[in-house]
Amino acid sequence: MKLGIGIGWRPEIAEAVEALPGIDWVEAVAENLCPGHLPASLVRLRERGVTVVPHGVALGLGGADRPDPDRLAALAARVAMLDAPLVTEHIAFVRAGGPLTASPALEAGHLLPVPRTWDALDVLCENVRIAQDSLPVPLALENIAALVSWPGEELTEGQFLAELVERTGVRLLIDVANLHTNHVNRGEDPAVALDELPVEAIAYVHVAGGVEKDGVWHDTHAHPVTRPVLDVLSLLRSRVDPPGVLLERDDDFPPADELAGELTAIRGALAAAPSTPSSATPSASVPSVSGERLSRRPADAVGTPGARGRTALAQTALLSALVAGTPAPDGFDRRRLGVQGRALAAKRADVVAKVAPELPEILGTGYRKEFLSYARNRPMSGGYRRDALSFAELLLAEGRPADEAARQRLTLWWQERASSRPPRRARRLVRSARAALLGR
Structure with missing residues (x-):
């Protein structure tokens, strides 16, 4: 399916997106x-014939657990609501621990990388098949x-x-x-x-901005698209004509004319790229970097x-180091782990x-x-809204903030959302201990 040029729809730029010229999707x-409650802006775009593709961020298909049926059903419902031609997600894990590791x-x-190992590939492939069976579109x-x-x-x-696509x-x-x-x-x-992956399997392409700090590139989606990123887009275009290309922006949204300028730069990078070689064909097998054929391990060879289980232990150790202050697993760059944490x-x-927003x-x-x-040492375990309540509970249990008026406002905020009584230290400690014993 040919999608064309698109942009990521966000509520903050809904009006700008509707007004941008040349937006196909x-x-x-x-x-x-x-x-059942589609934003009015998306309703208007769909009435104009603009395709809307749902982009999932919470399935965690690269995680050790099988995909949650409720999350899959929710994603399928959004596909149906939008009458979308396809749905997208990420090769990532977003949670760890639990029953597979007998740990909280x-x-x-955030989206975290899966190890590029045969074990992780086996798990990912099975999770993808489960998801494919549960979704009504590709x-x-x-x-x-x-x-x-x-x-x-x-x-x-x-x-x-390439292995993921083939399997x-x-x-x-x-x-x-x-x-x-x-x-x-x-x-x-x-x-x-780009040479190793099957470019013929590309459904569409993302382009986004970031920033480099102290030799580390942060994929912020909150900065303008840079020339090196556009150069990679040109490299891809020289290998294949992608069905769609989309500009992503998630924060620090610029004026509409700047978004339009970035879209123009994307169109320019596509137009300036060398023509796709007519001889490009799907590869029969996956080459290694040296050009030798990759020796494949049979799918699910060890079960x-x-x-x-092995993937669960590895991912839990990494995530715990990032969000709970536990020691870094062997072999990782500790400085980089600190930056990521x-x-x-x-x-x-x-x-x-x-x-x-009441908290700040x-x-x-x-x-x-x-x-x-x-x-620093309190990992998130129940989503951002629960995280906000837990943060407020901690402050109140410790008698903070010091300003009495602010503390009263925080108490009222917490009471309206969680309980009729402000949390006390003893009750909070008991609840935390119970949650740890239950692995939650």
Whole structure:
């Protein structure tokens, strides 16, 4: 299906998106849409014939657990509501722990990379098949950006994606900004990845901005698209004519004319790229970086249950180090883990401020410092709204904030959302201990 040029629809730029010229389609975050309550802007776009594609962020198909049936049903409902031709998700894990590891469940609040190993591939492929059976339209999966590299990886990114496509028939959503991010952060050549992956399986392409700080590229989706990212887009276009290309922006939204300028730059990069070679054909097997054929391990050769257990332990150890302050697993770059952990905490602070804007209003300039202190060794386990309540509970249990008027406002805010009585330290400790024993 030919999609054309699109932009990520967000409520903050809904009016701008409707007014932008030459927009063929939009993509909306699936979890932000409520069945039966489609935003008026998306209704108007659909009435104009603009295709809307739901883009999921919460399935965690790269995680050790099988996909949650309720999450799959919710995603399928959004597909039906939008009459979408396809649905997309990520090759990532977003939670770990739980029954497979007999440990408390942890949430990342972010997309984290899966190890490019045969074990992780076995698990991912089975999860993808489960998802495909539950969704009414084709599924496409996105490569993600990463600050950290897993030790002992057995495949390159291109090889991993090629094997995934061959085993499952899933489509690919290639994010060229993420290829650039992995080039800066992990030394991976985007051209090599594009040569190895099956470009004929691409459903569409993401383009987004970021920023480099202290030698680390942060895929922020809150900065303008840079020339190196557009260069990767041109590299991709020289290999295949993608069915669709979409500009993503998730924060610090610029004026409409700047968005239009970025779309113009994207069109220019596509037009300036060399023509796609007419001899390009799907590869019969997956080459290694050296050009030799990759020696494949048979799918599920050691049994998916065993692969799930090993993947669960590895992912839980990594996520615990990032969000709970446990020691870094062997083989990881500890400095990079520190950067990633701080980035996750900062994102939690930003999202909690959005879902509970009263908290930074009540706490003032001290909100961010207080929240980051709270988050340092307290992993998220029940979503951002529960995270906001837990943060408020901690402050109140410790008799904070010091300002009595602010503390009364915070107490009232908490009471309206959680309980008729402010939390006391003893009751909070008992509840935390009970949750730990139950593995929640």
